[in-house]
Amino acid sequence: MHEVEAKFRIADVESLVVALKAHGVELAAPAVQDDQAFAPVAWRYGDSKIGVPFARLRTEGGRHLFTVKVPGDNELSCEEHETEVADRDQMHAAVVAMGFAPTVRIVKTRRRGRWGEVDLCVDDVAGLGVFLELERLAPPGTSGLAAQAELVGMVTALGVEAARVEETYDSLLRAVG
Incomplete structure (x- = not known):
């Protein structure tokens, strides 16, 4: 599948929620996501991401998802493959054995909604602030x-x-620190 995203930093989350509601978007209850990002061992921040596979392990509500994204047009337009895994620690070890290195841990509180054919998320990302993502x-x-x-x-x-x-959350987090 080819997932396309647009991401925005939000200054006033309350105004955003009101505007979304006015457009018929109801946000779900907040859920915490704990993501570990991975990059190929030879890749470094500052290198192009286009055509390079990146992996992620996400835990949300006791479920673990393994995702690989390969950016195409830019960092937020990616071929994506995702599946649920039973054991996060074992999958982490397998990803490392496949030649990936852990890069950044991303913890966020996410509220999801749907606007027509578009999925959207209001994310409060630890260390970064609030963002709106449309996918x-x-x-x-x-x-x-x-x-x-x-x-x-x-x-x-x-x-x-x-x-x-x-930029993706991992790049933004890396830039701040």
Whole structure:
């Protein structure tokens, strides 16, 4: 599957929630996600991410998900594969054995919603602040950049202060520290 995202830093989360509700979006109860990001051993921050596989182990509500993303048009337009795993520690060891190294731990409180065909998340990321993420699946052969432009238009229609961010949470966390 080809997942396309657009991400925005949010200054006023209450205004965002009101604007989403006005557009018919109801947010689910908050859930904590604990993500461990992985990169190929030879890859370093500052190197291009395009075409490079990155892995993630996520725990949420006692479930563990293993995901591999390969960025295409940019960091937020990726081929994605995901499956549930029974044992996070064993999967962590397997990912390392496959030639990946742990990079950044990302802990966030996420509230999910749906706006038409678009999944959205309001994320409070430890060490970074609050973000709005819009995600959709793009049909094969579709430009990730065109799909992202549509998502940006949706956020503009909300009429809230939202600064577009073109990096992933792991890159943002690495940059602060």
